[in-house]
Amino acid sequence: MNPELERRLPALRRALQAEPLGLYLHVPFCLDRCTYCSFATTRDRSLQPETARRLAEEVAEWGRALGRPAVDTLYLGGGTPSLLTVAELERLTLAMREAFDLSPLQEATLEANPGTVDRAWLERARGLGWDRISLGVQALDDTLLARLGRIHGADQALEALALAERAGFQRRSADLMVGIPGQSLSKVLADARALVATGLEHLSIYLLDLDKACPLRADIDAGRLTLPSEDEVADVFEALQEELPRLGLQPYEISNYARPGAESRHNNRYWERRPYLGLGPSAASQIGDFRWTEGSVLPAWAEGRAELDFQELDPAEALAEIPLLGLRLHRGLDWGVLRARAEALNLRPLCDAWEARLRALAGEGLAIWEADRVHLSSRGMLVSNGILGMFT
Ligand code: SF4
Numbered sequence: 001m002n003p004e005l006e007r008r009l010p011a012l013r014r015a016l017q018a019e020p021l022g023l024y025l026h027v028p029f030c031l032d033r034c035t036y037c038s039f040a041t042t043r044d045r046s047l048q049p050e051t052a053r054r055l056a057e058e059v060a061e062w063g064r065a066l067g068r069p070a071v072d073t074l075y076l077g078g079g080t081p082s083l084l085t086v087a088e089l090e091r092l093t094l095a096m097r098e099a100f101d102l103s104p105l106q107e108a109t110l111e112a113n114p115g116t117v118d119r120a121w122l123e124r125a126r127g128l129g130w131d132r133i134s135l136g137v138q139a140l141d142d143t144l145l146a147r148l149g150r151i152h153g154a155d156q157a158l159e160a161l162a163l164a165e166r167a168g169f170q171r172r173s174a175d176l177m178v179g180i181p182g183q184s185l186s187k188v189l190a191d192a193r194a195l196v197a198t199g200l201e202h203l204s205i206y207l208l209d210l211d212k213a214c215p216l217r218a219d220i221d222a223g224r225l226t227l228p229s230e231d232e233v234a235d236v237f238e239a240l241q242e243e244l245p246r247l248g249l250q251p252y253e254i255s256n257y258a259r260p261g262a263e264s265r266h267n268n269r270y271w272e273r274r275p276y277l278g279l280g281p282s283a284a285s286q287i288g289d290f291r292w293t294e295g296s297v298l299p300a301w302a303e304g305r306a307e308l309d310f311q312e313l314d315p316a317e318a319l320a321e322i323p324l325l326g327l328r329l330h331r332g333l334d335w336g337v338l339r340a341r342a343e344a345l346n347l348r349p350l351c352d353a354w355e356a357r358l359r360a361l362a363g364e365g366l367a368i369w370e371a372d373r374v375h376l377s378s379r380g381m382l383v384s385n386g387i388l389g390m391f392t
Pocket residue numbers: 029030032033034037038039041078079080113136
């Protein structure tokens with residue numbers, strides 16, 4: 001274990017006495033690289049057996065170090081977790097069961113690429129206790145999918161959702177991407193309707209993000225493709241805000257919609273600033289006011305010599321994270337609780353300054369106060385980056 005973290009173990013253990021942990025494992029392999037992706041993943045699967053073995057060891061080591069803490073959400077993300085062999089998935093699941101107390105477990109999510117799933121794998125995953133699946137669909141248009149470099153077509157994406165249901169995954173989510181060159185508003189709405197018609201319970205809407213060098217960015221810079229304008233993208237988000245509730249999926253976070261009671265409990269913990277431990281290359285963790293990210297480079301990570309990025313938040317930074325994350329949620333946050341916390345930390349003036357700005361935003365129709373609770377309005381959600389910037 002990293003010496004920086006080892007020194008903090010007593011404080012980490014104390015923080016976990018109050019509430020259960022969320023456990024995230026990162027599987028950094030993909031069959032091919034999508035043209036827009038800047039995640040730390042690789043196509044070199046020769047490292048997969050060693051990485052899976054090391055992940056299982058990390059799970060065991062952390063479970064021991066933290067005193068086998070209670071875990072109430074599990075998330076296997078990537079990359080492409082559905083590239084794990086059945087044996088690797090079994091080993092990792094067993095390692096989690098042995099190292100952590102899963103008695104309060106509420107949800108266990110697997111991410112999967114529609115181009116890599118088969119019924120036997122899904123059934124085994126379901127049998128191991130994974131009860132929710134999140135499929136990276138992105139679009140239901142073969143031209144757009146090819147532009148994104150996805151390894152699957154539209155039919156395969158719908159087939160994967162159906163396969164998952166037949167394998168016993170009642171809890172299914174899909175990702176839908178907005179802002180793809182050549183994607184029209186009517187196409188996004190048609191895709192959203194087709195996805196909801198499969199009976200899934202949850203939809204995540206992501207804006208295509210091209211902030212790093214990637215093949216799609218090169219095509220755009222060279223003028224071969226054009227991104228939709230900010231106004232066009234805003235129109236799409238606004239149309240989805242109207243359409244998805246009509247289809248039975250309510251917004252509960254800036255990018256996420258769910259049927260009643262079907263919110264992602266694991267993802268909620270990020271916005272509620274509850275503790276999570278991320279294991280695997282580039283995985284992030286936060287427990288109490290400690291936050292760290294593992295090194296992203298394979299094979300250095302698999303060999304246990306990757307650099308760790310560690311940070312201890314000061315009281316003002318930790319306080320700012322509560323509204324920064326909480327205002328992403330449609331239910332917003334109880335400002336009275338935040339104010340009391342600020343008072344206890346001698347940070348009341350900072351909290352009052354934020355409140356004054358949020359009350360001014362209410363005057364512009366971007367925030368809504370109900371007694372001492374505040375949340376962003378639908379219009380506020382559309383410009384949330386600018387609003388939430390006050391907390392960074
Ligand atoms: S499948 Fe996901 S993680 Fe893998 S390259 Fe594509 S976008 Fe990136």
